[in-house]
Amino acid sequence: MNQFRESRPAYLPSRRELLRFGGMGFGSLALAGMLDHQGLTAPPAPISKTVATHPLAPRQPHFAAKAKSVIWLFLNGGPSHIDTWDYKPELQKRDGQKLAGADSKTGFFTTSGKLLKSPFKFAQHGQSGTWVSEIFPNLAKHVDQMAFIHSCYTESNNHSPALFQINTGLNRMGFPCVGSWITYGLGSENANMPGFVVMTDALGRGLPKGKALNWGAGFLPGVYQATPLNNNSPAIDNLNRRSKQSAAQQRRLMDLVQASNREHQQRYADETDLTARIEAFELAFRMQMSAPGVLAVDQETEATRKAYGLDSKKCAHFGRQCLMARRMVEQGVRFVQIYSGGTGDAQSWDGHKDIRKNHSTLAGEVDQPIAALLADLKQHGLLDSTLVICGGEFGRTSDSQGSRGRDHNPNAFTTWFAGGGIKGGVHHGVTDEFGYKTIENRTSVHDLHATILHLLGMDHKRLTYRFNGRDYRLTDVHGEILTEIIA
Numbered sequence: 001m002n003q004f005r006e007s008r009p010a011y012l013p014s015r016r017e018l019l020r021f022g023g024m025g026f027g028s029l030a031l032a033g034m035l036d037h038q039g040l041t042a043p044p045a046p047i048s049k050t051v052a053t054h055p056l057a058p059r060q061p062h063f064a065a066k067a068k069s070v071i072w073l074f075l076n077g078g079p080s081h082i083d084t085w086d087y088k089p090e091l092q093k094r095d096g097q098k099l100a101g102a103d104s105k106t107g108f109f110t111t112s113g114k115l116l117k118s119p120f121k122f123a124q125h126g127q128s129g130t131w132v133s134e135i136f137p138n139l140a141k142h143v144d145q146m147a148f149i150h151s152c153y154t155e156s157n158n159h160s161p162a163l164f165q166i167n168t169g170l171n172r173m174g175f176p177c178v179g180s181w182i183t184y185g186l187g188s189e190n191a192n193m194p195g196f197v198v199m200t201d202a203l204g205r206g207l208p209k210g211k212a213l214n215w216g217a218g219f220l221p222g223v224y225q226a227t228p229l230n231n232n233s234p235a236i237d238n239l240n241r242r243s244k245q246s247a248a249q250q251r252r253l254m255d256l257v258q259a260s261n262r263e264h265q266q267r268y269a270d271e272t273d274l275t276a277r278i279e280a281f282e283l284a285f286r287m288q289m290s291a292p293g294v295l296a297v298d299q300e301t302e303a304t305r306k307a308y309g310l311d312s313k314k315c316a317h318f319g320r321q322c323l324m325a326r327r328m329v330e331q332g333v334r335f336v337q338i339y340s341g342g343t344g345d346a347q348s349w350d351g352h353k354d355i356r357k358n359h360s361t362l363a364g365e366v367d368q369p370i371a372a373l374l375a376d377l378k379q380h381g382l383l384d385s386t387l388v389i390c391g392g393e394f395g396r397t398s399d400s401q402g403s404r405g406r407d408h409n410p411n412a413f414t415t416w417f418a419g420g421g422i423k424g425g426v427h428h429g430v431t432d433e434f435g436y437k438t439i440e441n442r443t444s445v446h447d448l449h450a451t452i453l454h455l456l457g458m459d460h461k462r463l464t465y466r467f468n469g470r471d472y473r474l475t476d477v478h479g480e481i482l483t484e485i486i487a
Contacts, residue, residue: 055223056195058187061457066486067387067420068189069329069336070182070452073322073370075362076201076208076341077159077348080118080396080406081414082435083359086150087122087131090433091115091398099399099434106436107397107407108157109352115434116400119356128425135363138371144425145374145383146416147485151429151438154394154445157408159209159344162393165445167214169474176218176465177226178449179335181474182456184224185463189332193294194227196335197328202317205342215337219467226337229295229324294331297323304376309368319369326376329386340366349392352405374418383419387455391415398434411437415448421455423487443482450479455486 082088095117102113120133123140130143154171156162161171168175176184179196188195198215200207208214217225297305297320305311308319318340325336341348341362351358370390377383395413396406412431418424430440450460453474460479464471 054187054191055221056183056188056191058189059185061186062459062462063457065421065455065457067455068385069332069334069420070179070387070389070456071325071329071373072178072335072337073366073388073390074208074337074339075349075366075390075392076163076339077344077350077362077392078162078394078396078408078413079349079362079392080351080355080359081150081412081431082396082398083118083120083355083406084133084136084363085131085148085414085416086412086431086435087133088118088398088431088433088435091435092117094434099436101436102399106157106409106411107401109401109407111397111407112400112402114399116355116398116404116406119404120359126425128427130425130427133363135359136367138367142371142374142418145378145422146418146424147422148414148416148427149429149443149448149482149485150412150414150427150431151441151443152391152395152413152415152445152448153438153442154410154413157394157410159350159393159408162408162410163208163210163214166391166393166448168218169446169449169476173210173213174216174218175472176220176224176474177215178452178474179215179226179337180217180220180224181463182335182453182458184220184465185453185458186334186456188334193328193331193333195333196224196226196337197229197333198226198337198339199229199321199324200339201342201347202321203342205347207343208339208341208348209344219472220465226335294327295324297327307368307372307376309372312368315365315368318365319372322369322373323376326373326380326382329377330380330382351396352401352407354404355396355406356404358405377419385420387420387422387452388418389415389452390418395435398436409436417451417485421487423485426485428482428484441484444478446475446478447480447482449474451482451485454481 082091094115097115099113099115102111104110104113118133120135122131122133124130125132125140126144128144130148132140132143154162154165156165156171164173164175165171167177179198183195212228215226215228293299300323304323308323309315310319310323312319318338321338325338328336344350345352346358349358349362374383374388377386377388392413395409397409401407412435428441429438429443431437432439453460453463460473460475464473
């Protein structure tokens, strides 16, 4: 009997202990109920954002940050750099000629090897004289606030691994994404909202290839994964309170439930999924108190809603997401990622068949909302503290696929930054005369990530997490900061 008691798990009480704890517990519950009924109990203490044990409590960066939050506008499917931001006059002149050094393995399918000129007109804009495609008439007005990185490259010509790499730094699934690393390193500025939010295509065209793994926490604790918002109203299920209880009563009930959950958690200290689940319940309650107001874009003025294109069938869906992003960073959400386009081909920026039709449609959805977002952030005094990023997972080939399309091109694509700490109107890196490959200041995905972390005040070599006996980091063992684009 004694031997059995000694080998019994510490958390399993004896029958005598169970009766003792149960009897005292019922008495305590009765006393608490009587005191509450007479109004003699103190109101629940507010949750402190500085409690060290809270996984999303705000933390100090490694050094002074230039930006506090990020809005990443992801043009899913691989937008063509040579039809948007990387103007190539020689490509226009030599349309239909053989592309010297064309590699049929560059793209995912077979290409013709013949140069395909851009079907769009380009013009110079701003004091910087930046060349911009006609498909971005509104964004063209903001080029002096943007830094263009024309020499980006990635390691895969396939959507899924390329998406994994641009989001996580590695072209394999299962690793933490940028948003998870940032919330792990810095926490959240608002305890009542998620630190990391993702919004996908709002027209029902599907998720990016790789789906939720693109915004997952990988081996980081689950609490750092993204909170996805629904594509249609309501943005978050069950957000509006329907309980007949008062907020104070619901708070006390949540405290009781969470106390039980945390007691259970102590028995399984290594179960990080359990920690994330407990935090999710707590965050859900806090969001019921504050998130409906944050996400209510209808509270904005008619002029603001119109500026984002909410009165336009063409771009209202993306405009609403951009406006929600501004409202969220205004309330301290650390990282917001918005995907333009769905699963692939005609549903995204994946212009295999007809680059004119594909890019005209997708650009028409995002041009006005993104331009409005930049202007609105500036008007609210948020642009200096918000890093805005825009780009896709790779570029597209200079030679044609079929007669009017372009295939995937991992050897060259353009990403632009604006806002928090960015030097506007600058151009980093160069592609060849046809935009086929990068030839100057080649910029890896690790370089982009190192620069993002730097602007947020984090040293990419110091932001690590030990997993399976190794200290992992977002930039793996690579990454150089693009100092040329930093103000």
